[in-house]
Amino acid sequence: MEKLRSLVFSIFLSLTIHFFPQIVLQSHASPNDYIRHPARSVIITQHLRSQSDPQQVHISLAGKDYARVSWVTDDKTVTSKVEYGKMPGKYNVMATGENTSYKFFFYSSSKIHHVKIGPLEPGTVYYYRCGGSGPEFSFRTPPKTFPIEFAVLGDLGQTEWTVSTLEQVGNKDYDVFLLPGDLSYADFQQPLWDSFGRLVEPYASSRPWMVTNGNHEIESIPIIIPHSFKAYNARWRMPYEDSRSSSNLYYSFDVTGTHVVMLGSYTDFDADSAQYKWLEADLAKVDRKKTLWVVVLLHAPWYNTNIAHQGEGESMRKSMEELLYKARVDVVFAGHVHAYERFTRIYDNKADPCGPVYITIGDGGNKEGLALQFKEPTSPLSLFRESSFGHGRLKIINETQAHWSWHRNNESNPVMADEVWLENYARVSWVTDDKTVTSKVEYGKMPGKYNVMATGENTSYKFFFYSSSKIHHVKIGPLEPGTVYYYLLQVWSVWRFWPRIFLQDTSKDFPRDLGQTEDGVNFRTSWQQGLKDYVVFLLPGDLSYADFQQPLWDSFGRLVEPYASRRPWMVTNGNHEIECIPIILPHSFKAYNARWRMPYEDSGSSSSLYYSFDVTGTHVVMLGSYTDFDADSDQYKWLEADLAKVDRKKTLWVVVLLHAPWYNTNIAHQGEGESMRKSMEELLYKARVDVIFAGYVHAYERFVNLSLTAKGGTRNSNLESHCAKIKKFRGAKMKRIYDNKADPCGPVYITIGDGGNKGGLALQESSFGHGQFKIINETQAHWSWHRNGESNSVMADEVWLKGLSTSRECWNILNGQESSSSSIIGDEL
DSSP states (O other): OHHHHHHHHHHHHHHHHHHOHHHHHTTTSOOOOSOBOOOOOBOOOOOOSOTTSOEEEEEEEOSTTOEEEEEEESOTTSOOEEEEESBTTBOOEEEEOEEEOOEETTEEOOEEEEEEEOOOOTTOEEEEEETTSSOOEEEEOOOSSSOEEEEEOOOOOSBHHHHHHHHHHHTSOOSEEEEESOOSOOTTOTHHHHHHHHHHHHHHTTSBEEEEOOGGGOOOBTTTBOOTTHHHHHHOOOOTGGGTOSOTTSEEEEETTEEEEEOOTTSOOSTTSHHHHHHHHHHHTOOTTTOOEEEEEOSSOSSOOBSTTTTTTHHHHHHHHHHHHHTTOOEEEEOSSSSEEEEEEEETTEEOTTSOEEEEEOOSOOTTOOBOOBOSSOOTTEEEEEOOOEEEEEEEOSSSOEEEEEEEEETTEEEEEEEEEOOOOEEEEEEESOTTSOOEEEEESBTTBOOEEEEOEEEOOEETTEEOOEEEEEEEOOOOTTEEEEEESSSEEEEEEOOOOTTSOEEEEEOOSOOSSHHHHHHHHHHHTTOOOOSEEEEESOOSOOTTOTHHHHHHHHHHHHHHTTSOEEEEOOGGGTOOBTTTBOOTTHHHHHHOOOOTGGGTOSOTTSEEEEETTEEEEEOOTTSOOSTTSHHHHHHHHHHHTOOTTTOOEEEEEOSSOSSOOSSTTTTTTHHHHHHHHHHHHHTTOOEEEEOSSSSEEETTSSOOBOTTSOBOHHHHTTHHHHHHHTSSOOOBEETTEEOTTSOEEEEEOOSOOTTOOOSSBOOOEEEEEEEOSSSEEEEEEEEEETTEEEEEEEEEEEOSTTOHHHHHHHTTOOOOGGGSOOSOO
């Protein structure tokens, strides 16, 4: 009789779980006292392959240079092996692994395989077959170096919303998929785990999926089902051992300069718990000088202004928040609340520029619908919130910049509804006569209120009888985009850090060979009288024209301070910065290197004389015309490696600055850039550089019109001989060059050495002036040159450019594919 009662109770419990799972789940969810948007139907994905063929295939990272392939087979005699290689159908490596299965009431799982493969090369597509039969799959390993892009979404489920959200994720490339809990929403109905695995297989088999657990993975009932996470642990095997965790419910991994921590919201987390002690040790091992980004995922949000699940993450926050704050975690992602919300940087319920950005993204497509009600009034800590399904993308550009965007699921297509640049740094440089002054900057968002302080380095130098004052360089940040910062050195000044939003107009201002003459002052006056705003100031050499007279460096610094203290100035060196005499003054660029500290280390350069940086979807390369540049030189090797790292699918514009022009029809300085051109031009051409700016020649010249005669009297026969060809390419004006020939896939060359130098003008369009380069979007940019008209500037030249990154024909040429010249679209819009 007792056995019969037990059997009846088991059957009743199974039916209850199957038809009314919400009743059982109430022990793990807060009261349903908030309104949900109507959900869509659950989709059951059927198994259409043979019993021996793999199904539910997914990839996860499994330690440095390794990945784990997981799949399920109905046939329990299938071997747990993976064959793989770099060519379709050619598998030159084979690995074996482990397998498991589990029982859940009357449900018995199929055979679950986990096989670790590797070592694998970064940024490489591998083709693989599971268990020796069935279809071929392929996946791509993450890149070795930045940039890297994560797709992020939580509370996924398997509804019609899930399908459309995943399709939108898959329509745009990414490197790693992050999921902060609530995967299948099986809720005790184990066949739904199988259905979920089949639904996500097209995505999870082609990119690594890294997941943590949510409340819908618990699946336990006291006494009856005492062991939590049974199905989750069996099916989604994460690399916890590699991070010395004792549980699959919390772990960490490293990928492309980023340390990612996955925490368990439903595992003990107090100070005496195994998870707390593991997290403390894990974060202590992270060297932030080498690992530039730390990202954390968990399920129940620590900060939340939605009525749903209020306070459910509070205990965990109180226990662990200080660990994350001290480790300077950059961003914390959570799920659970079925809505999207982004907070400012926070620590202990207060805005704190050194705390993480908190983002809730529990809107993948779950079966329960959306949480529509937010608390009012809106907390000043909450910057954006919306109840819609969607997904997010975290693109880490380099060591200091990352871009976050949230894409609303708008039925047939995603709409980017929110974005922010998470990290922005700047360097403040200044000089003090008093050498006891500390190299520190205090700054904040309100005049006179400086809530952040940063310290840095300082230097000085001697030059004959001249001894420089104390030169300070302090790196500040992270800085929020679109924000005015007030900062204190000796006296307070204003500096504005502009938004890093690609699709907004982005202009860079270009004066060259500036000097400190009356013409330079007139140029400055033009700014004061209403020059259009700009984001970054670029100067390719010949700054102060000190020419060994070191006090002129000080004078120049004071002259440009009103402008250089308000916008970032990025410079490279010219011949007037060399300042060396053999034997007597053997070290070149002594004053320049001491005074103008550029971020060369961040781009892997060993010299301040050449470097690169990324800003607003644009890769800017600053080259040194007076530093070795032949194929065996450090500069050449650095440039080759730097350009190779640029992913033109993600970085749409590449701009280069140097001092001595490679193309020049002016009599002045004829041929002085030729040796460098012969050495490096091919690297720039293959990288599809869009535009190259130069100085040196004290005039303005853009290679656009067919007027190849310099007013001084000579003609460039090499270029003139190709004038007819440009009609074939463009049917319009010449703009792009490669190897002395018109080439629609080469860069646009512009000489603008007319900032206000003391040497006067070289006749061509020989006027002092400046240029503005405005990048409008991924494919369009506008260049304009403004003549210094004494009291006001006059726009004397302009042209619209189309970026080369999206020119299929130009890339086909590089790949050895035929492409008709006439099919290459010109720049004119």
